[in-house]
Amino acid sequence: MGLLRDWSVRTRLTWVASIVTALACVGVSALVFMGAHSLAVAQRIQDIILADLHVSHMIKLRRLTHMIPDQDISAVQVLDETGRIIATTRNMAGRELMPSFTPPDTKAVGHTLTCSSPGFPDDCVHVVVMRHYRDTGNLLIYGADPTIPWFVHPALFALLTATALTLVGITAYGTYRVVNRTLAPVDALRAELAEITVSDLSRRVPLPPHRDELRGLAETVNQTLDRLQQAVERQRRFASDASHDLRSPITAMRAQVEDALANRDDADWSKTAEAMTGSLDRLQAIVSDLLVIARLDSEERVTRDYIDLTELVRGETGRRSRGKRLVADLRPGVIVSGDRLQLARLLTNLLDNGERHAASTVTVRLRHEGGDAVMEVIDDGEGIRPEHREVVFQRFTRLAAGREKDVQGTGLGLAIAREIAQRHEGTLTIEDSPKGARFVFRMPTLPLPQDRRP
The missing domain is CATH 3.30.565.10 (Histidine kinase-like ATPase, C-terminal domain)
Known part of the structure; x- marks a missing residue:
């Protein structure tokens, strides 16, 4: 966060928009994966049930042999009432039994997910058992197929990843461009303000073409510059007038003293002192009023x-x-x-x-x-x-x-x-x-x- 504070507004907003878009893409992708996974699992179980039904149909037609033809699922086993394997798919020949669970008596079909099946020691599989009823004794048909990975299919994962990256890239590029165009008037305003000095307060910042917040800011800045220019001009006039009015009594006193010094013997020092006192009174009055003006110009809060x-x-x-x-x-x-x-x-x-x-x-x-x-x-x-x-x-x-x-x-x-x-x-x-x-x-x-x- 400290590093983010040191970046420009454009970079910060671009990163924020990109992160928000990335989080949104992750959320949407998670929902898509969850929905697709649920559908795929349902379809996988349905495929196992269909394979079990196909084997049950073969039993009913008396076409079942010890070696069951390959189905659309990984493995099928048929057990008799004693738990002996009477038929199996080729890939399960010589292997141990699938999980020995049976559906409840009230149900003909049962389903379980297991990761400890003797027939699939390294995989987690869906196992569906179906009860086949017959007069000479019921049979149990076990069908199994591996579980669906969380990403469902590599193609789906690649598609969602590519889509998310594309959206984040478009968002970052679009945000940077929009913010850059939005802040362009601010850059122009800042550049113009940097060129304005006390010696030239007549310049003004450019007004954006659209009547929005930035134009309002530029107008406020120009109004502030107007007031600043007026204040500076008033201070310059004040300094000029003050210096002129202060110079008059000082010049008068200097002239009186120099005249008296030039004619030391004939000078009437008493009259000279009286004349200088008048000039000093005027000088004191000017200074007092200048101090009052200075306090008023400082805009200190009025005591109420x-x-x-x-x-x-x-x-x-x-x-x-x-x-x-x-x-x-x-x-x-x-x-x-x-x-x-x-x-x-x-x-x-x-x-x-x-x-x-x-x-x-x-x-x-x-x-x-x-x-x-x-x-x-x-x-x-x-x-x-x-x-x-x-x-x-x-x-x-x-x-x-x-x-x-x-x-x-x-x-x-x-x-x-x-x-x-x-x-x-x-x-x-x-x-x-x-x-x-x-x-x-x-x-x-x-x-x-x-x-x-x-």
């Missing part, structure tokens, strides 16, 4: 806690500084299942964005809508044009108005918020508003806990 979203929003809004007026319209009893820290980060990012662009007021609304919790963060700023409503959720995307209002922004806040929403089986979109931008977050709710129901 029972969260009162109303209390979470009330707590987060209550801790914020009052740079802009914050209005909260919160419906009680909005319960969700999710990660408290990630949901708090989503809300914080939306509030930061709202305060950055609001003229004076940021409004937070929370309510039930069907089976969803709906949270809206609305600012009274200039708003976002419809063609930019999806662009702002891309990583490192900052519109011109955003750069002017906050040079320290990273362009990752809204991208992180949407990632968190999607990981909680929710959505984050920008919808129409009479004034400003209106961010809408939706996610499934849970029933209110028993102890909090009115």
Whole structure:
């Protein structure tokens, strides 16, 4: 079995099919031999009985002599009441008696199989004894013929053996051909996959012509390659954008330090430190957001806690500084299942964005809508044009108005918020508003806990 595991699928299936066919042939052959043997034995006994009847008929016609003419069986002996041989076939002349058994008084014919007959010391024979009735005394006619071998006849054995070998050979050849043709698309798929590298993810595996399981496998592989290509391209864009955004504060700090070093006597080191602190703040914000993005991209399992979203929003809004007026319209009893820290980060990012662009007021609304919790963060700023409503959720995307209002922004806040929403089986979109931008977050709710129901 260990050797079989090391073979290819084609070889294993061919061997299995061949062994099963061989076992089936052995079983069928055994049944054929058993049936043929039974028929042959019945025919052999019938031949012995006919020979005994022929001798009985000769006795009745008074044509029996001491030497019985050769019959179609091996031997015949005729005994009188005293057990004396009065007639025999030529090949039994001078030999001992056949087995001395007689049929029951109620029967005229008896049969036995013996391997210890004095007349046939080296063979097993069928012996049939027939009682011949006459007035001067009954006679016993013994007829004997060798047993039938288990294979009945060499020709039958040769025929069944040749048939079995032919069937096994045809099965092995046919199985190998069928499996080989069946697995040909798999070989093509494997060969194409072996050629695909990270540097060229545009290639796809060929689709088999028939709509079967193999075509489904090829389609699944191509879909996986599509997702892989998208992920790789996203990572490349991410690396490119990250390197660009990280280079900006580092370049600014380097320029400030070099300028100060070039004018050591006239340099205002206090202002230089303040300027570098701003660049470091931006660098720290970028690194922090990159770490969050990395954790989200790792697709680690979201912690599922029972969260009162109303209390979470009330707590987060209550801790914020009052740079802009914050209005909260919160419906009680909005319960969700999710990660408290990630949901708090989503809300914080939306509030930061709202305060950055609001003229004076940021409004937070929370309510039930069907089976969803709906949270809206609305600012009274200039708003976002419809063609930019999806662009702002891309990583490192900052519109011109955003750069002017906050040079320290990273362009990752809204991208992180949407990632968190999607990981909680929710959505984050920008919808129409009479004034400003209106961010809408939706996610499934849970029933209110028993102890909090009115």
